[in-house]
Amino acid sequence: MPFAETSLREQYAAAVERVAGRTLDALRGGGDPAALVEPDAAVPRPLLAAVRLLGADLLAPSLFGGGEPDPATAALLAEARRVVPAPAPPSEQAALVIAWQDWAAGRLLVRAGHAEAAPRPAPLPGPEDLGWQAWSVRMSQLSVLALPTLDGPVHDAALAHALALARGTVRSMLRRDLTTAARLARWLAWTEAEGRRSRLDLEPVLDRIALAGDGSARTGLELALARRLLDRARPSDAEGGRAA
Amino acid sequence: MLTQFRTESASASQSATLAEAETLASLMVEDEAVVSDAPTYLPEAAGASLLAGLLLTSPKPPKEKPTR
Numbered sequence: 001m002p003f004a005e006t007s008l009r010e011q012y013a014a015a016v017e018r019v020a021g022r023t024l025d026a027l028r029g030g031g032d033p034a035a036l037v038e039p040d041a042a043v044p045r046p047l048l049a050a051v052r053l054l055g056a057d058l059l060a061p062s063l064f065g066g067g068e069p070d071p072a073t074a075a076l077l078a079e080a081r082r083v084v085p086a087p088a089p090p091s092e093q094a095a096l097v098i099a100w101q102d103w104a105a106g107r108l109l110v111r112a113g114h115a116e117a118a119p120r121p122a123p124l125p126g127p128e129d130l131g132w133q134a135w136s137v138r139m140s141q142l143s144v145l146a147l148p149t150l151d152g153p154v155h156d157a158a159l160a161h162a163l164a165l166a167r168g169t170v171r172s173m174l175r176r177d178l179t180t181a182a183r184l185a186r187w188l189a190w191t192e193a194e195g196r197r198s199r200l201d202l203e204p205v206l207d208r209i210a211l212a213g214d215g216s217a218r219t220g221l222e223l224a225l226a227r228r229l230l231d232r233a234r235p236s237d238a239e240g241g242r243a244a
Numbered sequence: 245m246l247t248q249f250r251t252e253s254a255s256a257s258q259s260a261t262l263a264e265a266e267t268l269a270s271l272m273v274e275d276e277a278v279v280s281d282a283p284t285y286l287p288e289a290a291g292a293s294l295l296a297g298l299l300l301t302s303p304k305p306p307k308e309k310p311t312r
Contacts, residue, residue: 008267016271049264053272085261087269094273101272137276177277 015050021217023054026061027224036076043079051080055105056144057221063108063148064228074112077105081115096121097141100154104145123153127164135161136168136184143183143222146190146229155190162191166200173205178213179222181205186226192233202230 022036036047051058058077062070081102089095099121109115124142127135145154158165165187172181185205188198206223213219 008263009270012267012271045264049268053268084268085265087272088262088265089269089273090266094269097273098269140276141273172276175277179274180276 011046012049012053015044015046016053017217019047019050019054019058020221023058023061024217024221024224027064027221027228043076045084048080049084051077052084054144055101056108056147056150057225059108059112060147060221060225064225069108069112071112074109074114078109078112078114081105081109093138096124097138100124100142101144103152104147104150107150120152124157126157127161132161132164132167133171136164136171137180139165139168139187140172140180140183143186146186146225148193148229148232155194158187159191159194159196162188162196163199165191166198169200169205173208178209179216179219182209182213182219182222182226185209186222186229189226189229189233193229195233202226206230 019036055077058073059069062068062073087098089098103118103121106115106118110117124138125135129135130138139154139158142154145152146158165184169181169184169188172178172184185202188200188202192198192202206226209219210223213223
């Protein structure tokens with residue numbers, strides 16, 4: 001039960017940690033994220049907001065398992081999108097980022113039979129318009145799209161500008177902004193899973209973030225997803241690693 | 245309509261809903277951390293520091309002992 005003086009942001013951040021941790025467990029083979037919700041109890045609003053916020057990442061365990069989105073988790077996500085008010089972005093750029101995040105969740109919910117196909121948001125400006133620094137930060141905000149079976153213009157941009165992603169990752173590491181670095185490393189791992197060899201050796205980057213990062217479940221989820229994508233890119237290494 | 249989840253009702257006041265929407269947006273679009281940019285190598289700064297260090301730590305020149 002939250003304290004009276006706890007701000008809404010703190011409540012939401014705590015709920016995000018809880019849901020991200022549960023998703024992380026599910027990714028490691030421990031059930032599904034919908035198990036957070038008691039069958040007969042009312043779902044608290046911060047928890048629903050966290051589900052709405054994590055969006056497509058909530059369905060990552062079933063996607064990496066090679067199947068369709070888990071029905072119970074998809075139902076929870078659809079309910080969260082119905083109940084929680086639409087985010088109020090502070091700028092046009094933020095609105096575009098949220099639109100693409102919602103597009104990714106919507107695409108997966110369509111496959112699970114919980115939504116109707118939504119139109120694609122407006123295309124994002126590329127690194128030639130924004131510069132690779134600003135573009136890579138924008139891509140880090142869209143790391144939820146770096147999932148198997150999702151495909152679209154943002155993914156095409158990631159493949160076309162893998163060098164800018166690698167530069168952005170290194171820049172974030174140098175700035176000691178390891179949360180942004182983890183999200184960009186996830187994109188690089190996704191490009192590797194798509195057959196594009198990264199200019200950056202990702203294993204030490206992921207190890208460094210795991211050691212020196214903020215230790216949050218949300219960043220842990222980004223790292224775990226990046227590693228799973230790398231396993232897809234190098235299946236023999238993954239088998240060797242598991243055997244060792 | 246989904247029936248398997250029972251959800252808490254929305255906050256009564258409109259401002260609470262707006263606060264929820266703004267908080268949600270701020271957590272969905274996190275900007276990069278506000279820290280200094282990558283440290284830049286400044287060889288002239290290193291040279292000045294080295295010179296100052298050497299001057300401070302260098303031994304004093306020998307003095308002649310006063311003769312009687």
